[in-house]
Amino acid sequence: MYHFADRLIAAIRRCRNPVLVGLDPRADSLPQGVQAARPDDLQSVADAYRTFCRGVIDVVAALVPIVKPQAAFFEELGPAGMVALADVIRHAHARGLLVLLDGKRNDIGSTATAYARGYLGAPPASPWGADALTVSPYLGDDSLEPFVDVARQRGAGVFVLVKTSNPGGKQFQDLSADGRPLYQHVAALVENLASQTRGDGGYGAVGAVTGATYPQQLAELRGLMPHSWFLVPGYGAQGGTARDVAGAFDAQGLGAIVNSSRAIIFAHSRKEYRERFGDARWQEAVEAATRDMIAELGSETPAAKLN
C-alpha cells in the first residue's frame, strides 16, 4: 500500500470521511492561550504556530484522514517559520495523518526536480516529508513531469491547480482556446498524468485543485477526469456548501478531499462555537467544527457511502 492514492483511499475509508483540515496559522487569529509571547519576534510567533498547529493536529488526528499546512504562513516568518513547518509535518505524521503541503510550487525541469525531491516522500529521502504537494501548471508539461517522476518513485502525490476558487481565477483559467477554457486544457494534461500513474484503487498519483465555488465545473471535471483525485478548496469560509461539492465525488464517495481551514482551526471565533466553548476551550471548538463538517458532507454528498 505504497501508492499515494491508495494510501489516501485507505485513510478515508478508515475515517469514513474526506475532510482535509487546512493548517493556516495567522498571528492575529490564534486563541488567546496560544498567542505569541512576543508578537514582534519571529521566533516567538513561529513557536506559537507550532504549538497551535500541534494542538489542532492532536484533535483532528482521530477524526480526519489528512491535513494541509499552508507554506506561505510559515515562510512569512523566515527560517524560524520553516523550522516550525518541518516540525508540524513531523507531528502530523506521528499522529497518523497524511500531509498535503500547500506550496503551489513550480519551475522548469531540473529546478522542479529540486522542489519535488525536497518536499515529496518520507524522510530521509525528503527533508520536509510531505505526502503530497500542490503545484502550479503555467510552465507546462515538462515542469510537471519531474514532480510526477519523484511522486511515483516515493509513493507521493501531486495536486495541480486547475480551477481555483478565488474570483480572479476566472481571468486566465476561463479564457477559451480551441473551443474550451484553459482550465480544461490543464485538466486534460492532469488526467493524462493521472491515468499513467494509477494505483490499485484506479486513481493516479496526480490530482487536481478544483474550487468548491464552481459546482457545475466540479461535476463536469469529475466526468472528464476519472483517474484524478480532486482537492476541493473554498468550502465554508469561501462560501462553498456540501451540495456545491457533491459533484466532485465518484459514485463510491471517493475521488475528492474537501478542504476547510479557517472555519475549523479558528472555530473558537465563530459565533456558534464561541458561545459553546469560549476561547479557552478552542480545541473543543475545532473538534465540534470538524464533526459538523464531516456530518454535512456525509448527508449531502456521495461521501455518505463511506459510512
Next chain:
Amino acid sequence: MYHFADRLIAAIRRCRNPVLVGLDPRADSLPQGVQAARPDDLQSVADAYRTFCRGVIDVVAALVPIVKPQAAFFEELGPAGMVALADVIRHAHARGLLVLLDGKRNDIGSTATAYARGYLGAPPASPWGADALTVSPYLGDDSLEPFVDVARQRGAGVFVLVKTSNPGGKQFQDLSADGRPLYQHVAALVENLASQTRGDGGYGAVGAVTGATYPQQLAELRGLMPHSWFLVPGYGAQGGTARDVAGAFDAQGLGAIVNSSRAIIFAHSRKEYRERFGDARWQEAVEAATRDMIAELGSETPAAKLN
C-alpha cells in the same frame, strides 16, 4: 531612490551592464574545494551552498547589479537550506548587490499577502529581505495584487511569469484565446500593473519573465509592455545568445536584466575556463565568465549604450 525599478536602473548604470547572476547551487556541480564534507548530511550540504554562494557573490559584487538565488535548491535541503538561503541574501546585500529571489510563488489573496510580506522588502519588515520575487500568474489578477501592494509599500519588485524559456512553456502559454496567445493576456495584466506603479525612470514595480529562447516574442513584448522590466532567463546554458536578447531592451539599453546561472557559477567546469583556471581557481573562472557575458551583451545589444 526607494522605488525598485529606480534602484535597479541606478545599479545597472553604476555597473554599466544588465547581467543577473543566478545562484543555483547543486551539490554535484560544486568545485572540489567547496564540496560538502558529508554529502549525505543536509546541514553539511547547506554549509557548502552557503560557502559557495558567498564565494560567487564576493566575485560578482564588483561587476554586476543584481543576483538571483534559486529558492528550490535551498528548499531541497529542508530547514537547514532555508537558513543558508537567508544568509546568502544577507551577504549579497552586505556586498551592495540587489537580490531577486526566484521562488515562483503565488496563492489566493490573503495567502499571497503572506508570501509577499515574507519575501519582499528590507528587514526587519521582511525576514528574507529580497528586493524582488518571481511570481506565477495562473491564479489571476487578485492573486498578483497583494504582491504589488506590498512591493509598492516596501520599494520592492515583482516579476511575473509571462513567456518562459523551457520547451513545455508553449503548451499553455501559446494557446490562442480571443485572437492572441495566453502569454499576451498575462502580458497585458502585467503591463497594466507596471504602468500603475511607475517610478521616476518610467518603469513599474512589476515586471515580466520572458525567455531568451524566444527572440521574436521578446521584441514583440518590449513593444507591448513599455513600463515593464524584463527578467530574461535562458541565456547561455539554455541556448539564448546576446543577439537573441537584444529585443528585450529599450533604446537606452535599459528595460531588461539578462540571467545566466550555471554558465557563470559553474564556469570552472566549462572547457574554456577549466583550461585557464582549473578547479581550484574557480572564483577566477566565475569572474572571467561574468566579464565575457558583460562584453557579449555590451557589443551585441542596446546595453552597449550603458558604457
